[in-house]
Amino acid sequence: MITQVSDSLYSQLIKTYGGNLPSAEPRSLDEIRKQAFERFKSTGFPTVKNEDWKYTNVQPLISQHYELDAEPSLVAVDLDGANIPQLDAYRVVLVDGKYHAGLSDTVDMPGLSIMPIDQAFERLCFAKYFAEFADKTDNPFVTLNTALFTAGLFIEVGKNTQLSKPIHVIYVSNARQPVFNQVRNLYVISTFAEAEIVESFVTDPQAARSLNNQVTEIVVREGAKFQHYYLQTAASQGSYLNHTEVYQEKHSLYNNYNCTFPGPAFVRNNINVRLGDSEVESHLYGVTLTADNQFVDNHTIVDHIHPHCESYEWYKNITQDTSTAVFNGKIFVRPDAQKTNAFQQNNNMLIGEKSAVYTKPQLEIFADDVKCSHGCTIGQFDNEALFYLRARGISEAQARVLLVHAFAFDVTSRFANTVVREYVEHLVEEGL
């Protein structure tokens, strides 16, 4: 069924790539791409008739014209927006989706490999894991990405390797003409390894519009621990579809901290975590502060497949002006997943009288011996608290900052990295 033939981007993609997919690669990848492209051709882009896209209308984004696979611009890149004060990290920079060696640190830590994804095609673990997870979902943007990506990152943290400092990945939009970027990442955290990756999304002040369709597949192998931060701080000309698919093995820990701030006009995050064995622990935290006419949608899936696993999810939305935030949290507890412990909480603070929040917890529990809880609140500023603070001499503006910090505290206090936490708290303050 072809539903979107009239879309400018759809027809542009079909015209450009039909029978002409990116290649010069292992044949197995060519085949995966071909199948993905056929799949995308038949589904097209999602519409609001699709339950997963009910509040998220991509039509305005895909009816525009973009340059596909644009050559990286050679003009200077402004990375100031990505600077996290006091953060000592390996820096990796992708300009318009493409790895930029000049701006990235050379990393020669034993057990750590960081490279452009196209250099990893021949690797064993690429063959083993690529498209094994994300493509099992029915997100059309994933199939499109699989078919057409040309750039992205491959990170492998070797067996028993503990990174001495975090990896800071910076995605900067820099192109001076409208572009459609498709970044594809694969992160493998090997058995008993420990890693921390902080990903910042920023915009060069002179950049044109961009639509970014990014897919990241993550494997957290047995006994491994992975702390993963998303800091979405791009500017209004940026729109982002960011799909993260995590597969966890036995005794592993995955923590995701997903933060979005005023700026990008459109953000859709899909964060799916498959707890692929027993004794797995996953934490998903989110802080979304929106402003102006921003639209930010966080869709998460926590998939309990095996017994004795624990998941903990807490998302906070603060909406200002005429912005919109969406939260959709699915938790599956499959029949074998006895003794599951699953917690989900979503709290919303509507500051803008014309702002909106759509929130939907979705628990599907097929095992009987489990502990699952979820809750959802929507509120405004607590005027009693506001008055209390002002009655002690604190200005109204500062009182609001304190109260929003307090609202976000349940989440920010969970940040394992205090430097990142301070940075996020600062961004919250700036965003109010």
Add this chain to the structure above:
Amino acid sequence: MLSIKNLHASVDDKEILKGLSLEVKAGEVHAIMGPNGSGKSTLGNVLAGREAYEVTEGEILLDGKDLLELSPENRAREGVFLAFQYPVEIPGVSNINFLKTALNEIRAYKGLPPLEAREFLNRVKEKQKLVEFDAKLANRSLNEGFSGGEKKRNEIFQLAMLEPKLGILDETDSGLDIDALRIVARGVNQLRSQENAFIVITHYQRLLEYIVPDFVHVLYKGRIVRSGTKELALELEEKGYDWIKETVDAEKAV
């Protein structure tokens, strides 16, 4: 210091203060007593600037400055401090952080630089001792999970930290055990000076044995209907409010 003249205030178009007048001079302590619902907390809230209360008539001057013109924060910066009858809990805002922000905003208003970290901590220590406020509580979230008595003590700790010109204590004694009552009273007595003044709202003569007032007023139906010295409080303790209510209602009926 404080001059209230013919104050009328209402909530939701319901008049609660109906022509209240009160003069408080520097160095004085005034006690305000009165039956439930007579308007005592309303007076405190109007002084602090709570927006739900609409002043329809009258004036309030603090050292000649028109309080009614000022926002709640500017009143606090001018030296008004209301110790709330029901302090709110604000999870996630640390007590200490909150006090530092408040103190420094008040200082900035007066053109003073922020307190240095060490000075601030010394002050915290000193005042904690003064009101025997547990350091553990000071480091917790503002009033979160505090017992009723701990919340009241926190109000006095804040008062000690901010050193206001005019302290209004709204039933700070209710919910305090005998020891806590003595400690709070001792704290207030040590803070008393010729430069500041206190309005102490209470139902109990007991508190006034510790914080000895210069004047006692009875508020009834939104007005001060009796004023006297501390002996008036004793008389009220003995006779209750009925004799005042009767005479006032009789006067009104005439």
